[in-house]
Amino acid sequence: MSVESILRSKGNEVATITPEVSVKRASDWLRAKNIGALVVTRGNAILGLVSEREIVHAFSRYGETITSMPVSEIMRHGVITISPAETVSHAMNVMTRHRVRHMPVVHDGKLAGIISIGDVVKHRLDDLELETNVLRDSRIAAR
Numbered sequence: 092m093s094v095e096s097i098l099r100s101k102g103n104e105v106a107t108i109t110p111e112v113s114v115k116r117a118s119d120w121l122r123a124k125n126i127g128a129l130v131v132t133r134g135n136a137i138l139g140l141v142s143e144r145e146i147v148h149a150f151s152r153y154g155e156t157i158t159s160m161p162v163s164e165i166m167r168h169g170v171i172t173i174s175p176a177e178t179v180s181h182a183m184n185v186m187t188r189h190r191v192r193h194m195p196v197v198h199d200g201k202l203a204g205i206i207s208i209g210d211v212v213k214h215r216l217d218d219l220e221l222e223t224n225v226l227r228d229s230r231i232a233a234r
Contacts, residue, residue, distance in 0.1 A: 094182050094196055094206060095175035097214050103204035105195070107132045108141065110163035114149065117141055117162050127207060128193035131166045135201060139166035142193055172197040175204070179218075183211055 108117055108129040117129055121143065128142035141162050149157045149165040157165065172195045173182055186194060186208055196204040 092179045092214065092218060093175060094173055094177050094179060097179065097182075097206050097210050098175060098196060098204040100214070101206075101210055103196075105130055105202055105205045107202070108162055109133060110138055110166065111161045113158065114141075114146060114160050114162060114165060115158035118146055118158075121146075128205070129162075130170075130195050130202060130205060131162055132202070137170055137172070137195055137197070137202060139163075139168045140170045140193060140195070141166040144192070170195060173206070174198065179211060179214055182206060183215070186211065 106120065106124055106126055106129050108120065108131055110131050110133065120129065121127065128140055130137055131139040131141055145165045145167055146157070149160070153160070171185060171189050171191055173185060175196050175198050182194065186192070192208045194206050195202055196206060
């Protein structure tokens with residue numbers, strides 16, 4: 092199964108933010124959209140990613156002053172991306188190896204979606220359930 096299959100089921104909407112927006116506004120947006128990360132962009136260029144993790148680390152480091160800081164001060168640079176054609180297994184390996192919970196999906200140099208570790212786990216569990224049902228049905232049919 093491919094990363095594209097995850098995007099087909101969850102959608103390819105990506106919440107983006109520009110680097111000069113305040114951390115407070117980014118936090119409000121994460122809460123309002125009930126998501127864990129925003130892709131930081133300027134035009135079509137992906138500059139970084141800001142997630143709940145970066146905000147918590149920044150709060151621990153800088154205290155309440157982070158609320159007025161721009162996202163560019165705390166975002167993760169050098170974001171790991173993945174192609175929609177890659178396998179879900181490859182996505183799991185990349186996320187584990189790089190210890191990331193969110194990966195933008197890039198197709199032909201353009202942002203095509205985002206996947207989270209939760210999306211990958213859900214997709215894998217759905218696959219396992221389908222496999223189990225097929226095996227159960229085959230066993231029942233063979234009786």
